[in-house]
Amino acid sequence: MSSGSFENLPINDVQLDTSNPRIRRFLEIYDQTKIGESQIGLALNAPSSDAPSALADTTTPQRLRESIIANRGIRQPVIVNKRADGALVCIEGNTRLWIYRDLHKKGATGDWSKIPALVHSGLENESIDAIRLQAHLVGPRPWDAYSKARYLHDLQNKELMPLERIVALCGGNQRDVTRSIQAYSDMEEFFRPLCEPGEFNTERFSGFVEYQNPRVQEAILTSGFSGVDFAEWVKNERIGPLREVRQLPAVLKDKNARAIFLKDGMKMAVKVLDQDTENVDLQKATLGQLAAALESKTNQTSMAELRSFKEDDGATLRHIEAAMDALRFLQDQITGDA
Numbered sequence: 001m002s003s004g005s006f007e008n009l010p011i012n013d014v015q016l017d018t019s020n021p022r023i024r025r026f027l028e029i030y031d032q033t034k035i036g037e038s039q040i041g042l043a044l045n046a047p048s049s050d051a052p053s054a055l056a057d058t059t060t061p062q063r064l065r066e067s068i069i070a071n072r073g074i075r076q077p078v079i080v081n082k083r084a085d086g087a088l089v090c091i092e093g094n095t096r097l098w099i100y101r102d103l104h105k106k107g108a109t110g111d112w113s114k115i116p117a118l119v120h121s122g123l124e125n126e127s128i129d130a131i132r133l134q135a136h137l138v139g140p141r142p143w144d145a146y147s148k149a150r151y152l153h154d155l156q157n158k159e160l161m162p163l164e165r166i167v168a169l170c171g172g173n174q175r176d177v178t179r180s181i182q183a184y185s186d187m188e189e190f191f192r193p194l195c196e197p198g199e200f201n202t203e204r205f206s207g208f209v210e211y212q213n214p215r216v217q218e219a220i221l222t223s224g225f226s227g228v229d230f231a232e233w234v235k236n237e238r239i240g241p242l243r244e245v246r247q248l249p250a251v252l253k254d255k256n257a258r259a260i261f262l263k264d265g266m267k268m269a270v271k272v273l274d275q276d277t278e279n280v281d282l283q284k285a286t287l288g289q290l291a292a293a294l295e296s297k298t299n300q301t302s303m304a305e306l307r308s309f310k311e312d313d314g315a316t317l318r319h320i321e322a323a324m325d326a327l328r329f330l331q332d333q334i335t336g337d338a
């Protein structure tokens with residue numbers, strides 16, 4: 001891949017990339033022959049997810065717009081591919097290009113008619129993928145987890161890119177990339193068929209990442225259930241916060257807890273499991289009982305207690321940090337991540 005050349009390109013000479021993985025899932029709801037600037041604008045302005053952390057993200061479109069206005073332009077050029085037919089396509093920086101167009105259209109103070117760009121000629125698909133991976137999987141404005149997984153899945157299964165090459169381009173480790181790709185595949189196979197148009201919620205993706213845990217899948221299968229059952233539990237919110245997926249092996253193993261789970265959901269089932277942890281002598285408690293009690297106590301911490309912890313010269317925090325280190329080490333040993 002050449003190093004490209006820096007140019008100030010007229011904003012209307014550069015095409016927005018409708019195949020960009022961030023916005024593709026939003027554009028799929030429209031008639032593909034009728035996608036225009038307004039649909040692309042809506043897709044680019046959508047936050048990476050609906051989670052509170054995403055809404056607070058400092059790289060949301062609105063914050064990016066404010067930064068561009070404050071700096072009277074962009075600090076990093078967009079990346080453009082000049083195709084063999086002469087068309088200029090923005091392969092990285094679509095949101096910035098759209099903001100420039102919008103500011104120009106609305107007559108904002110300043111010259112927004114041209115945008116700084118790094119222009120490459122005739123990039124191959126692999127080079128475009130490499131730029132996208134480096135810019136967004138480990139970049140300043142990451143895609144949401146579902147969009148990442150979908151892109152990785154397509155690279156491996158449609159473009160037949162070797163897994164080692166994908167891992168080398170996007171960083172991370174092979175295990176996490178493989179889990180992400182398989183989670184996407186399972187969600188599409190089990191969850192999507194259950195959803196009516198407009199019901200498919202990518203926020204549920206993390207549950208299918210947790211589903212990749214062999215202990216979880218073994219517990220589901222040995223209890224007579226399937227991936228479709230799991231998807232129904234996720235859809236019907238039998239499983240709420242998706243970290244509750246980790247509770248499935250214990251819940252499905254316990255006859256009473258399993259019955260409660262199928263009827264009332266995970267929260268009520270866990271209460272059944274935790275009954276044995278109440279009134280336990282700390283000196284005689286098992287590690288599991290202590291962990292359950294610690295979780296319960298943590299969730300019940302009041303604001304007054306929180307303030308007192310801040311004023312005890314770090315005594316409580318020291319114990320918490322030491323416990324977290326020990327528990328993380330133990331978790332890695334149990335799950336095999338060590």
